[in-house]
Amino acid sequence: MNELALAIPWLGKRHPAAARWVVVAIALGAPLIAILFGKTWVRILDFAMLYVMLAIGLNLVVGFAGLLDLGYIAFYAVGAYTFAFLASPHFDIHLPFWIVLPMGAGFAALAGIILGLPTLRLRGDYLAIVTLGFGEIVRIFLNNLNHPINITNGPQGINMIDPLVLFGWDISRPVKIGEDITINSLFLYYYVFLAFVVLSIILVQRLQISRVGRAWAAIRDDELAAKAIGINTRNMKLLAFSLGATFGGVAGGLFAAFQGFVSPESFSLMESIAVLTMIVFGGMGNLAGVIVGALALTALPEVLRHVAVPVQQAVFDRVILDPEVLRMLLLSLAMILMMLLRPSGMIPAYSRYSRPELVVGKAAGEARK
Amino acid sequence: MITLLDARNVTKRFGGLTALSDVSLTIRKGEVYGLIGPNGAGKTTFFNVLTGAYVPDGGELVFNGTELPSGKPEQVVAAGIARTFQNIRLFRDMTALENVMAGHHIRSRANPLSILLQTRKAKEEERLITERAFELLRYVGIERFADTVSKNLSYGDQRRLEIARALATEPQLLALDEPAAGMNATETARLRELVQTIRHDGVTVLLIEHDVKLVMGLCDRLAVLDFGRKIAEDVPAVVQKNDAVISAYLGGHGTAGAAA
Numbered sequence: 026m027n028e029l030a031l032a033i034p035w036l037g038k039r040h041p042a043a044a045r046w047v048v049v050a051i052a053l054g055a056p057l058i059a060i061l062f063g064k065t066w067v068r069i070l071d072f073a074m075l076y077v078m079l080a081i082g083l084n085l086v087v088g089f090a091g092l093l094d095l096g097y098i099a100f101y102a103v104g105a106y107t108f109a110f111l112a113s114p115h116f117d118i119h120l121p122f123w124i125v126l127p128m129g130a131g132f133a134a135l136a137g138i139i140l141g142l143p144t145l146r147l148r149g150d151y152l153a154i155v156t157l158g159f160g161e162i163v164r165i166f167l168n169n170l171n172h173p174i175n176i177t178n179g180p181q182g183i184n185m186i187d188p189l190v191l192f193g194w195d196i197s198r199p200v201k202i203g204e205d206i207t208i209n210s211l212f213l214y215y216y217v218f219l220a221f222v223v224l225s226i227i228l229v230q231r232l233q234i235s236r237v238g239r240a241w242a243a244i245r246d247d248e249l250a251a252k253a254i255g256i257n258t259r260n261m262k263l264l265a266f267s268l269g270a271t272f273g274g275v276a277g278g279l280f281a282a283f284q285g286f287v288s289p290e291s292f293s294l295m296e297s298i299a300v301l302t303m304i305v306f307g308g309m310g311n312l313a314g315v316i317v318g319a320l321a322l323t324a325l326p327e328v329l330r331h332v333a334v335p336v337q338q339a340v341f342d343r344v345i346l347d348p349e350v351l352r353m354l355l356l357s358l359a360m361i362l363m364m365l366l367r368p369s370g371m372i373p374a375y376s377r378y379s380r381p382e383l384v385v386g387k388a389a390g391e392a393r394k
Numbered sequence: 395m396i397t398l399l400d401a402r403n404v405t406k407r408f409g410g411l412t413a414l415s416d417v418s419l420t421i422r423k424g425e426v427y428g429l430i431g432p433n434g435a436g437k438t439t440f441f442n443v444l445t446g447a448y449v450p451d452g453g454e455l456v457f458n459g460t461e462l463p464s465g466k467p468e469q470v471v472a473a474g475i476a477r478t479f480q481n482i483r484l485f486r487d488m489t490a491l492e493n494v495m496a497g498h499h500i501r502s503r504a505n506p507l508s509i510l511l512q513t514r515k516a517k518e519e520e521r522l523i524t525e526r527a528f529e530l531l532r533y534v535g536i537e538r539f540a541d542t543v544s545k546n547l548s549y550g551d552q553r554r555l556e557i558a559r560a561l562a563t564e565p566q567l568l569a570l571d572e573p574a575a576g577m578n579a580t581e582t583a584r585l586r587e588l589v590q591t592i593r594h595d596g597v598t599v600l601l602i603e604h605d606v607k608l609v610m611g612l613c614d615r616l617a618v619l620d621f622g623r624k625i626a627e628d629v630p631a632v633v634q635k636n637d638a639v640i641s642a643y644l645g646g647h648g649t650a651g652a653a654a
Binding site: 228231232234235236237239240242243245246247249250251252253254255256257258264268374375378379380381383384 | 445447467468471472476477479483484485486487488489491492495496497498499500502504506509510512516519520521523524525527528540541543559560562563
């Protein structure tokens with residue numbers, strides 16, 4: 026849980042316990058603060074949680090195993106469409122989420138293996154191009170599989186997807202407490218997503234500090250040397266692809282249930298790149314960095330959208346730059362500054378594939394920076 | 395003495411160039427076996443064939459009585475042969491400890507599911523691996539750098555770490571590719587001690603080396619390669635006086651003393 030504390034580096038280094046509590050408080054209290062600015066902001070937080078899950082999953086592939094994947098959003102799509110197929114009026118199937126979500130994860134993992142198998146020998150740029158193609162293929166399939174048999178409903182997408190129902194409790198309906206307090210479903214979704222994020226963090230961290238995590242890092246650092254110490258690079262790469270995809274699949278299923286609607290345009294190349302940007306921005310290979318990156322890059326454009334228009338109107342009496350244009354502009358600027366000033370991200374990765382403190386009498390763990 | 399590795403007529407060609415031609419040699423259990431020869435003699439090629447990086451064009455390698463799989467490095471490691479590289483190849487961004495722990499990969503068996511669930515067995519194995527890795531770092535003498543990211547280690551310590559990582563795979567034969575390259579006299583002396591300790595602890599060592607002094611002092615027996623052929627194989631004292639070896643090294647005008 027040290028990573029938790031390091032999400033606030035300046036505090037985390039000196040008072041890890043305090044930093045940990047601050048992080049927990051922020052995580053739990055965020056929607057309560059967001060609601061002060063309007064419901065939209067809680068919604069944005071919900072999406073931020075989904076992006077955090079995506080970033081965690083992609084980080085496993087790119088940050089840990091060093092396999093540059095530009096088509097990661099395809100797994101998100103597989104999860105979302107699995108949910109849409111199996112829990113909507115589209116095929117008139119309404120399976121409960123605890124069946125559909127694992128199925129989505131399973132299909133995404135399968136898709137990960139399908140992508141992994143032919144690309145085992147590729148590295149770097151070459152791998153990036155193939156994965157990019159894979160992502161586009163999935164999207165184009167979704168777009169066109171409405172003919173001759175209608176499977177995906179094409180560009181119109183699938184709507185009226187069942188919401189999450191936890192133990193008979195539909196969390197898309199507001200909860201009334203007493204007479205005048207109602208808890209909006211956006212809040213409920215936030216806490217459900219947060220639970221999934223926390224679970225993802227725990228699972229990924231367990232993988233990182235294990236023989237599997239070390240094997241991935243070994244392949245990333247030097248594939249030939251990894252082979253020379255007996256690591257089966259083929260299996261380990263496939264494992265990275267499929268496990269990474271699983272997180273995407275789960276996030277996709279949650280996305281479908283949350284939105285109640287999926288269409289191919291949600292899974293464009295730009296989305297893949299956005300998730301990759303979050304990782305690079307936050308600090309590739311570092312869980313805390315990746316999470317901060319995902320939160321920052323989900324929130325910043327929204328802040329901009331809400332600030333840019335009023336500010337421009339106040340200063341120039343009219344809107345000169347469309348927020349959408351400004352968004353890309355500032356995002357690129359942020360990336361360039363980042364690469365110049367902090368090339369390894371906001372919270373740079375430090376090696377964490379072991380727990381020396383496991384061995385009695387070793388204080389090595391405390392000396393870590 | 396028992397034969398550990400029996401290379402029979404190993405041949406490897408790259409296009410028109412025959413890098414290894416009919417090389418046969420026998421390494422006995424418990425010895426330090428040297429493989430020397432001028433640049434381009436085929437030493438590293440032999441290494442790569444032995445460790446499964448290359449598929450030989452002819453011949454076979456029998457290790458512990460069974461034929462080694464060719465072209466499958468991870469199976470060669472499983473069989474009990476570990477190697478280091480001429481140009482050090484560590485996992486740069488991992489700490490020294492983690493490098494050695496990664497070396498334990500093939501001798502540990504926790505699967506992804508048991509890791510995700512953190513079963514008692516998986517936890518116990520992780521603790522054991524950590525402990526063993528510390529022991530190995532101590533063994534090669536760099537325990538105090540356990541937490542240092544490996545790319546920040548000094549050159550000599552990187553070499554030691556690579557040896558520790560190779561030892562972590564629990565090999566019967568440790569193949570060192572020019573371990574003394576780039577080392578100063580003190581570092582070389584310490585390396586010699588380390589190799590002797592390793593041999594003393596029951597691991598057979600195959601040593602490729604340019605430093606003739608080190609080879610002559612350390613090896614029980616050695617083979618000399620020249621243009622892909624084995625031109626001599628014997629104890630150092632005999633090899634030193636071999637005319638073919640002297641001419642290979644010195645172009646035919648040298649004396650035995652100069653070769654040593």
